[in-house]
Amino acid sequence: MATVSLRGVNKSFGRHKVIKDISLDVEEGEFVVLIGPSGCGKSTLLRMIAGLETITTGELLIDGKRMNDVPPRERGISMVFQSYALYPHMTSEKNMSFSLRIAGVSEKERTQKVQHAADILGLSSYLERLPRQLSGGQRQRVAMGRAIVREPSVFLFDEPLSNLDAKLRVKMRAELKELHQKLKTTTIYVTHDQVEAMTLADRIVVLRDGVIEQMGAPLDLYDAPANAFVGTFLGSPSMNLFDGEIRQGEPDAVYLPDGQHFTLSQRSEHRGQVQVGIRPENLKLVAQPDPNTITAEVVVVEPTGSITEIVLRKGERDFTITSSERLNLRAGETVSLVADANAIKVFKPDDRILLNESA
Amino acid sequence: MNARLQSAGLLRHAVLVTFAAIVLFPFLWIVMAAFKTQIDLLMGRVFFQPNLTGFVDVIFDKTSDFGRNFMNSMIVGVGSTVLVLVVATLAAFSLYRLQWPGWVLHSLLGWSVIFHMVPPITLAGAWYTMMRSVGLDNTYTGLILAHATLNLPMALWMMGVFIRDVPKELVEAAQIDGANVPNILWNVVLPIVRPGIAATSILTFVFSWNEFPVALVLTQRQTATVPLGIGKYAQENTIAFTEMAAASTLSIVPALILLVFAQKLIVRGLVSGAVK
Ligand SMILES: Nc1ncnc2c1ncn2[C@@H]1O[C@H](COP(=O)(O)OP(=O)(O)O)[C@@H](O)[C@H]1O
Ligand SMILES: [Mg+2]
Numbered sequence: 192m193a194t195v196s197l198r199g200v201n202k203s204f205g206r207h208k209v210i211k212d213i214s215l216d217v218e219e220g221e222f223v224v225l226i227g228p229s230g231c232g233k234s235t236l237l238r239m240i241a242g243l244e245t246i247t248t249g250e251l252l253i254d255g256k257r258m259n260d261v262p263p264r265e266r267g268i269s270m271v272f273q274s275y276a277l278y279p280h281m282t283s284e285k286n287m288s289f290s291l292r293i294a295g296v297s298e299k300e301r302t303q304k305v306q307h308a309a310d311i312l313g314l315s316s317y318l319e320r321l322p323r324q325l326s327g328g329q330r331q332r333v334a335m336g337r338a339i340v341r342e343p344s345v346f347l348f349d350e351p352l353s354n355l356d357a358k359l360r361v362k363m364r365a366e367l368k369e370l371h372q373k374l375k376t377t378t379i380y381v382t383h384d385q386v387e388a389m390t391l392a393d394r395i396v397v398l399r400d401g402v403i404e405q406m407g408a409p410l411d412l413y414d415a416p417a418n419a420f421v422g423t424f425l426g427s428p429s430m431n432l433f434d435g436e437i438r439q440g441e442p443d444a445v446y447l448p449d450g451q452h453f454t455l456s457q458r459s460e461h462r463g464q465v466q467v468g469i470r471p472e473n474l475k476l477v478a479q480p481d482p483n484t485i486t487a488e489v490v491v492v493e494p495t496g497s498i499t500e501i502v503l504r505k506g507e508r509d510f511t512i513t514s515s516e517r518l519n520l521r522a523g524e525t526v527s528l529v530a531d532a533n534a535i536k537v538f539k540p541d542d543r544i545l546l547n548e549s550a
Numbered sequence: 551m552n553a554r555l556q557s558a559g560l561l562r563h564a565v566l567v568t569f570a571a572i573v574l575f576p577f578l579w580i581v582m583a584a585f586k587t588q589i590d591l592l593m594g595r596v597f598f599q600p601n602l603t604g605f606v607d608v609i610f611d612k613t614s615d616f617g618r619n620f621m622n623s624m625i626v627g628v629g630s631t632v633l634v635l636v637v638a639t640l641a642a643f644s645l646y647r648l649q650w651p652g653w654v655l656h657s658l659l660g661w662s663v664i665f666h667m668v669p670p671i672t673l674a675g676a677w678y679t680m681m682r683s684v685g686l687d688n689t690y691t692g693l694i695l696a697h698a699t700l701n702l703p704m705a706l707w708m709m710g711v712f713i714r715d716v717p718k719e720l721v722e723a724a725q726i727d728g729a730n731v732p733n734i735l736w737n738v739v740l741p742i743v744r745p746g747i748a749a750t751s752i753l754t755f756v757f758s759w760n761e762f763p764v765a766l767v768l769t770q771r772q773t774a775t776v777p778l779g780i781g782k783y784a785q786e787n788t789i790a791f792t793e794m795a796a797a798s799t800l801s802i803v804p805a806l807i808l809l810v811f812a813q814k815l816i817v818r819g820l821v822s823g824a825v826k
Contacts, residue, residue, distance in 0.1 A: 241722075241726060242726075243722050243725070262725070263725045264727070264729070268726065269726065270722075270723070270726050272719045272722070272723060274719050276717065276719035276720050276722065276723040277723075278723075278738055278742075279720075279742060280741040280742060289724070289727050289729075289737070290727035293727060293728045293737075294728055337723075337727070341727070341728075
């Protein structure tokens with residue numbers, strides 16, 4: 192177990208700046224998830240920690256020691272690749288024990304360590320198979336086994352579940368979480384899947400274009416996003432955004448283009464154009480329209496069993512609400528909605544900085 | 551629809567068969583010639599009584615050097631192939647998997663292509679002078695070095711292709727697992743590119759086996775290779791056609807044997823399951 196610290200880290204490929212001045216402290220035993228859209232620099236950042244990419248400027252410390260110029264094998268890290276990167280000519284057992292053989296560990300100890308990892312991962316009966324004779328999930332486990340046997344002080348994962356089908360992904364996600372609870376090894380995990388991030392992380396770091404947009408505990412980010420990007424990135428279905436305006440003399444309402452408004456729970460200092468962010472579960476259908484409700488047209492109703500998702504249209508904009516009731520709605524019907532005033536976010540439209548955090 | 555597909559299939563097969571015939575015909579013609587008598591051959595007889603005098607002359611006649619030629623070709627072929635493969639594999643690994651600046655890669659590969667396009671005969675004279683001055687003319691070493699030089703660009707390109715096919719992540723995974731560069735090459739890259747090494751070796755060997763002009767300049771009777779031996783059946787006054795054909799037929803044998811072995815080695819899909 193170890194701490195990992197990034198101090199003002201930058202990375203450029205030629206003139207292309209990919210990572211911009213990132214600072215981050217990962218605590219001992221913490222499970223940190225780096226999340227962001229494709230191409231935002233997640234893998235690059237992880238590979239810099241692994242030692243597979245050089246650090247253009249800034250410092251990387253593992254357990255307080257500067258690691259910028261230390262080769263990957265001496266950093267005490269293990270990495271699981273998105274593609275697994277299993278050695279195709281070696282059996283599962285050989286794949287897992289490769290690092291130990293290189294390190295000159297005795298055969299007895301090797302067998303014992305591989306067996307231990309295989310037990311944890313349920314791989315004991317596949318040890319003699321080649322990677323091509325394994326299913327996707329088994330390959331994934333071998334890749335994790337290979338990372339475990341080295342007993343690293345930091346685990347690095349780069350989208351390890353993205354090659355699995357949906358069902359297996361959920362299963363492996365749970366296994367990963369259990370594994371972390373068992374081993375308590377400091378973990379940095381890269382994904383673009385917000386559900387993985389929410390479920391696995393002690394702390395989520397949201398990246399965009401090589402910059403940290405926000406970091407914090409999953410539910411803190413969910414409840415108090417620093418900007419519309421973070422707000423819409425976390426949560427599924429994602430947060431609805433409406434363009435609106437705060438008028439002179441009415442600091443506690445946001446007017447939509449059609450004259451209807453959302454009421455805020457507190458007054459705003461800002462006047463003019465804003466974006467209102469409301470999560471699907473914070474918009475409720477009401478039977479009777481009144482001055483505090485908005486109206487919208489039903490587009491589609493998608494019952495998923497436990498909840499029902501309803502896509503609605505207001506003006507040009509589609510948005511989604513969820514309801515735990517089984518609703519009898521027809522497409523084209525006009526409905527009235529009320530928003531939970533305490534859960535409304537207001538963002539400035541251009542720089543996306545949160546203006547009014549009412550949660 | 552179905553009929554159209556079928557006729558397309560027929561057409562494709564017809565093209566393939568024609569092509570195969572064009573490639574195989576000279577080969578068959580030589581093999582048949584090897585079993586004819588000189589008379590049958592010169593009369594252009596299609597039907598003939600097979601006979602082995604050509605082979606007997608080539609293999610057992612006291613004046614025939616063919617056995618020695620065969621030995622020499624083996625030594626030079628194996629020697630130059632081993633040398634080429636060691637250098638090409640190390641170079642390709644270094645160029646494609648260690649972090650070289652782009653211009654190093656491109657200038658080396660570019661230069662090797664240009665070199666590959668120079669006709670060997672233009673180098674032969676200079677090489678003869680150089681080899682003589684260091685006492686390597688008429689030696690195996692001299693010809694091995696020459697053939698290695700000629701075949702290195704091709705081998706470098708081929709090994710480059712095979713090594714580039716080894717996913718980068720495998721090298722990175724090995725780095726993280728604690729492997730140093732020799733470890734990575736020996737334990738990860740080489741086992742995966744084995745089929746590529748086999749294919750490159752066979753081509754390199756066959757090129758050396760076939761090479762004529764440089765061998766002609768750099769060797770004398772004791773070190774002459776098979777193509778020179780075959781060429782010698784064409785004398786100033788007579789051409790010993792059947793012996794020539796018999797020698798040619800025999801010279802094909804090693805390549806055939808290699809290809810049979812290679813079939814087993816060049817198994818596709820060894821890499822499958824590594825990534826994804
Ligand atoms: N070796 C490289 N050379 C040049 N550009 C690169 C290299 N690796 C990544 N990039 C660029 O860096 C950016 C971030 O890439 P990456 O870290 O892989 O993103 P992510 O993992 O978040 O999808 C992308 O624009 C990508 O094109
Ligand atoms: Mg990535």
